[in-house]
Amino acid sequence: MQDKHLNISAGVASVSVATLLVIAKIWALSVTGSLSIAASLADSALDLLIACAGLLAIYYAARPPDKDHTFGHTSxxxxxxxxxxxxxxxxxAVIAVTAVRRLLATTPHQMTAEGAGIAVMLLSIxxxxxxxxxxxxxxRKTGSKVVSADSLHYLGDLIPNIGAICALLASSLLGFQHLDSIVALIAAALLVLGxxxxxxxxxxxxMDRAAPPEMIAAIETMAQEMPGIYAYHDLKTRMAGSKPFVNIHIEVDGDQTLREAHAISADLKRQILAAxxxxxxxxHKDVAREADKPPHD
Incomplete structure (x- = not known):
């Protein structure tokens, strides 16, 4: 429940910030005509759309399993x-095409009111x-892919925002207009990588890719070191959203009681969940082969 509340709080914060920045950058673009601000505005507008979709996805993914989705909704x-x-x-793509067209234009695009644009970009940063x-x-607390992806995208916004300030300063102090388009191209490249x-x-x-190798290695170590487990096999993992699914077969002494065997498997499960x-x-519990058991004294 705490993870759900944290994820929703991050989603609400993302929508709020994106809304604020879209409004501020629309005004800045109207007074400056800067392509780097236009690139940043397009990015913020998409941020707003994505943040709204992400907030809905976070809320939906937090729903408990039901009859039709027995593994939950984390996908x-x-x-x-x-x-x-x-x-x-x-x-x-849109930003890059516009930037190239401006670079190839015979008459450089003139920017105005650079000071207002710089103030808006500082607010954005x-x-x-x-x-x-x-x-x-x-x-870090919840492992949410949506929150992590949104964070990565906003982090990538910092460089274009700083670049936009540099472009506005270059226009205001040096009369150099092409830096605006160059910054927009760099911003587009960063967006593609992200x-x-x-x-x-x-x-x-x-596609049900396995959990990270370090997680698999840690679970293997737990199974190898757990008292009462002679061997393990068929360790299978997959990720759905921020939720890892783990299946493992352990081999225990077939002569012990079911209660004792269950206690061993419960101990392993508790250790995995603690991590x-x-x-x-x-x-899953299987009977250990005689060859896997340690020799009697």
Whole structure:
């Protein structure tokens, strides 16, 4: 329940910041005509759409399992993250094409009211830093892919915002107009890289990719060192959103009582959940082969 509240708080914060920045950048674009601000505005507008979709996905993914979704709804996070990557790629393409057209134009585009644009971009940077810090905290606590992807995207916004300030200063102090388009191209390239990373992570999860290797290695170590487990096999993992699913077969002494065998498997499950609280863990018990048992004294 705490994870749900944290994720929703990060989603609400993202929507609020994106709304504020869209309004501020629309005004800044209207008074400056800066392409770098236009690129930042397009990014913030997509941020707003994505943040709204992400908030809905977070809320839906937090719903408990039901008759039709016995493993829960956490894959909604991956679908939202995949949609984010597509929107970001489209945004980057539009920005890049516009920037190239301006660079090739015979008459440079003139910007005005650079001071107002700089003030808006400073506001954007301050709000973005505050949001990213909160999202990073929530992502560490909950492991939410949607919050993590949103944080990565906002973090990528900082460089274009700083670049926009540099472009406005270059126009105001030096009369150099092309830096605006160059900054927009750099921003588009950063958006593409971020989108590909987000999309790959979401695609891997939707295709039931295994949990991270370090998590698998840690679970193997737990099974090897747990008293009463002679061997283990068929360790299978997959990720759905921020939730890992773990299935493992352990081999125990067939001569002991069912209560004793269950206590061993319960101990292993508790140890895995202590390390990965959000995991869904199933431990199967099999009778150990005589060859796997230690020799009697």
């Amino acid at each position: 909604a996070e991956d679908l939202a993250a995949l949609a984010q990557s597509v929107f970001i790629l489209i945004s980057a 301050a709000a973005t830093i505050a949001l990213v810090l909160w999202q990073r905290y929530v992502a 989108a590909l990373n987000i999309g790959k992570s979401a695609w891997d999860a939707l 990965y609280p959000n995991a869904d863990v199933i431990v």
